[in-house]
Amino acid sequence: MNRTLLTTGLAIVLVLGLGRMWIESAESAGTARSLAERVTELEKRVEALEQQVKPVASEARIEQAKREARLAARRRMQQDLQTHTREQLADAEQLYQKANKNLRSPDAVNILEQMIKQYPGCNRTGCAVMYLGQMSKGEVREKYLTMAAEKFADCYYGDGVQVGAYALWYLAHDALRQHPDEAKALFAKLIDKYPDAIDHKGNLLADRLPIDLDE
Numbered sequence: 545m546n547r548t549l550l551t552t553g554l555a556i557v558l559v560l561g562l563g564r565m566w567i568e569s570a571e572s573a574g575t576a577r578s579l580a581e582r583v584t585e586l587e588k589r590v591e592a593l594e595q596q597v598k599p600v601a602s603e604a605r606i607e608q609a610k611r612e613a614r615l616a617a618r619r620r621m622q623q624d625l626q627t628h629t630r631e632q633l634a635d636a637e638q639l640y641q642k643a644n645k646n647l648r649s650p651d652a653v654n655i656l657e658q659m660i661k662q663y664p665g666c667n668r669t670g671c672a673v674m675y676l677g678q679m680s681k682g683e684v685r686e687k688y689l690t691m692a693a694e695k696f697a698d699c700y701y702g703d704g705v706q707v708g709a710y711a712l713w714y715l716a717h718d719a720l721r722q723h724p725d726e727a728k729a730l731f732a733k734l735i736d737k738y739p740d741a742i743d744h745k746g747n748l749l750a751d752r753l754p755i756d757l758d759e
Contacts, residue, residue, distance in 0.1 A: 606748055609740040613704030620667050620700050627665055636663045640672055647679055670699020670707040677714065689715050701744070709734060709741030713749055720754065732757055 624633055636659060643655040656672040663669045673696050677688035689711045692699075697708025716730035731753055734741070741749045 602751075605740075606742075606746065609742055609748060610704055610746050612740065613700070613706065613742050614702075616706070617700035617702060617704050620698060621702075624665075624667050628663070632663065633666065633668075636666045636668045640668045643672070643675070647675060653679065667699045670696030671701055674707050674711060677711065686715070686718070689718075703744060703746075704742055705744055706738060706741050709738035709749060710743070712738070713741075713743075717754070724755075728755060728757060731755065 628636075639655050639659050639662075643652040646652060653676065656676050659666070659669045659672040670692060673688055673692045677685055677692055680688055692707050692711035693715060697706070697711075699707040701707070712730055712734040716727045716734065719727040719730060735750050735753075735757070739750055743749060743752070
């Protein structure tokens with residue numbers, strides 16, 4: 545009799561213990577589900593906020609890049625005063641503007657090439673070399689664009705476009721169709737070396753890549 549009562553008591557204790565465990569487990573599961581639901585909801589809210597802020601942040605980054613590029617352009621132009629007289633700089637600018645009036649004329653090429661010979665260290669000459677590359681085709685085009693990217697990389701247009709970055713952009717585009725691997729390497733070099741470079745419309749070149757560098 546006592547043994548039966550003892551066995552029954554132990555069984556009751558065991559059942560009660562298991563019951564508590566089941567209840568606690570159920571409560572924990574419910575709490576976990578509740579927390580998971582809250583986390584999911586918060587993640588959705590954060591994602592929605594990020595989508596709202598993203599255009600504003602992107603626009604702010606572009607404006608900052610344009611400001612810094614224009615400041616860099618002014619600094620580069622001022623450096624010319626250390627190596628050229630004002631008369632020389634005025635002459636270089638006059639030659640550049642003369643060619644710029646009609647870049648398709650035969651005289652334009654001669655004038656721009658004259659700038660390379662007369663003013664090889666002038667900021668405006670970098671723009672002239674870039675023009676020669678854009679105007680030319682085939683090996684001549686590649687020669688001038690490479691020259692712009694390597695020897696005149698620190699030159700700027702007045703709107704903040706950097707010659708080195710812009711030349712790489714053109715070289716990469718030219719290679720895209722027949723030499724995609726080379727184009728990818730050039731675009732990667734552009735983004736690595738000039739992450740905030742802009743085009744003449746004020747767009748970041750990094751935002752205009754025609755290929756995905758991660759593929």
